[in-house]
Amino acid sequence: MSPHDEMDNELTPAERALFDALPREREPGRLLEERTVRALRERGLVHAPAAPATARRIRFPAAWVSGAIAAGIALFxxxxxxGQYVASRNTTQLVTAMQQRDAQQAALMVQQTGTAYVQALSxxxxxxxxxxxxRQQGREVASSMLRxxxxxxxxxxxxxxxxxxxLAAFDRAKTQAAPAQRDTAGKQSVVWF
Structure with a gap:
């Protein structure tokens, strides 16, 4: 008879049922497993497992990294x-179009003013x-505007x-009128604009 058998005789049937319900093996905890693996690695008996292919780190040489940075800067x-070239070209075209529009507006204004001038003389x-x-005053104003x-x-x-x-005709008329003005130097003439 073994020592366990003697203990079995001392147990009541309820205690024996509880004793039989106990597991025969026990799972070690995760901490025990980690400590054991670490101790075996320190002694050189177990090597670290290879990393899975999906978690592998890719390393690039420093020259490649420098080249990639330089290419990025050059691209930027x-x-x-x-962008600056395209923007300046568009700006130049816009300024040219605005100047042409301003020139057209100025030409239209000159045409309208000229028409009004001729109508007023008429x-x-x-x-x-x-x-x-x-009438004399109107002729003088018309002449000065024409000049x-x-x-x-x-x-x-x-x-x-x-x-x-x-302009040459105005200059000739001025030189011809100069002797006549000397004769009438005492008179004052007023030109209204």
């Missing part, structure tokens, strides 16, 4: 330069009740023959 600067010549002084307009045309286009001819 190239995009920046291209009305002045048709008015019969205008006094001689009124100012011819000056501006010559400034825009120095080779314009019509504007140059008008």
């Amino acid at each position: 600067l190239g995009g920046l330069a291209t 009305r002045l010549s048709q008015v019969s009740d205008t006094t001689r002084a009124g 100012a307009a011819a000056d501006e045309v010559v400034r825009m286009n120095p080779n314009d023959p019509v504007a140059s001819g008008i």
Whole structure:
């Protein structure tokens, strides 16, 4: 008889049932397993397992990393330069279009003003009740406006023959009128604008 059999005789049937219900093996805890594996690794009896293929770390040489950074910077600067070129080209086209539109508006304004100038002169010549002084004043204002307009045309286009001819005619009339003005030096003339 074994010592366990003697103990079995001392147990009551309820105690024996509880004793028989106990597991014959016991699972060691996770901590015990980790300590055992660590101790075996320290002694060189167990090697670390190879990492799975999905968790493998990829290492790049420093030259590759430097080249990738340089390529990224070059790509960024190239995009920046291209964007500035496109933007400046669009800005230049926009400014040119605005200048053309302003020139067209100025030309239209000159046309409207010129038409109004000619209509006003026509009305002045048709008015019969205008006094001689009124007509004289109208002619002087019309002449000074014509001279100012011819000056501006010559400034825009120095080779314009019509504007140059008008200015030359005004200069000739001024030199011819100079002796006559000396005779009437005592009189004052007023030019209304």
